[in-house]
Amino acid sequence: MQINQPPVFAFFVLTPGALLLFVAAMRGSRSAAWGAMAAVGVISLVHPTYAVPCLAIAAEIWLRP
Secondary structure, three states, X not given: OOXXXXXXXXXXXXXXXXXXXXXXXXXOOHHHHHHHHHHHHHHHHHOHHHHHHXXXXXXXXXXXX
8 A cells, every 4th residue: 555645643743843843942942952853853754755844944934034
C-alpha cells in the first residue's frame, strides 16, 4: 500500500507546535529553542518532507523585522 499524503500528526500537531516554539525562542526562551529543535527532529523522522517547509517558515519568522 502506498501512502502519498503526509501523516496528519506531523502536519496538524507537530508543525504548528514547532512554529510556536520558534516564536517563543525568538522572545528569548532557551528551553523553547531546544524544544523547537526537537520538534523539527521529530517531524523529520515522522515525515521528512515536512521538515523543509517547517524550517522555511521558521526562517521567515526569524528574518521578519
